[in-house]
Amino acid sequence: MSAYPLITISRQYAAYGRTVAKGLSERLGIPYYDRDFVKKTAESSGYAEEDIIREGEDISKGSRFWNSFLNNATVYSSSYDGIFAAESKVILELSQEPCIIVGRSANHVLSEAGIPAFHVFLYADLEKRIQRAAELGENGNTDLRKYVHRRDTMRETYCKLYTGSEMSDYSHYHICLDSGFLGPDKCVDILADILQ
Numbered sequence: 009m010s011a012y013p014l015i016t017i018s019r020q021y022a023a024y025g026r027t028v029a030k031g032l033s034e035r036l037g038i039p040y041y042d043r044d045f046v047k048k049t050a051e052s053s054g055y056a057e058e059d060i061i062r063e064g065e066d067i068s069k070g071s072r073f074w075n076s077f078l079n080n081a082t083v084y085s086s087s088y089d090g091i092f093a094a095e096s097k098v099i100l101e102l103s104q105e106p107c108i109i110v111g112r113s114a115n116h117v118l119s120e121a122g123i124p125a126f127h128v129f130l131y132a133d134l135e136k137r138i139q140r141a142a143e144l145g146e147n148g149n150t151d152l153r154k155y156v157h158r159r160d161t162m163r164e165t166y167c168k169l170y171t172g173s174e175m176s177d178y179s180h181y182h183i184c185l186d187s188g189f190l191g192p193d194k195c196v197d198i199l200a201d202i203l204q
Contacts, residue, residue: 013106014125021159022140031196040108053094116171132188
């Protein structure tokens with residue numbers, strides 16, 4: 009069991025976030041939530057899983073502009089806002105038991121609620137992440153370099169919109185690890201040593 013009952017893992021795209029969370033979950037004997045987080049959010053919010061996957065953690069700069077413009081102009085509330093609120097609610101529900109939460113600005117949500125947690129940020133060199141993106145095969149026909157850059161930009165935009173800070177700002181984490189240099193297994197070893 010972990011000395012820290014709640015762990016959040018924020019990450020650049022293709023920086024082994026899910027892999028590290030799974031390994032750490034097995035090591036510490038606590039569940040991790042990443043893709044299954046989508047199902048929990050859908051169940052509690054009424055949003056379709058497809059909408060949560062598409063809008064739950066990524067937002068383009070154009071969408072951010074229109075989202076901000078419309079929210080400032082009227083009492084408009086976008087699906088991005090609704091999904092963020094639903095995801096935040098699920099994060100707070102999950103925080104009642106020891107677990108690892110990947111992404112969804114969980115570090116910010118828990119900090120804002122005054123709930124103690126251990127916050128991790130994973131990053132890696134672009135070339136390593138392009139290799140990892142090729143393994144993941146999520147890019148369709150898009151050039152891998154462009155795809156990784158787009159996913160990074162969308163995550164940064166989402167984080168900035170809903171937390172007011174840069175995702176890569178080290179001051180929001182207890183530890184930042186270069187998962188491309190260390191490899192996911194070594195990251196798990198380091199985190200398990202700290203957390204046990």
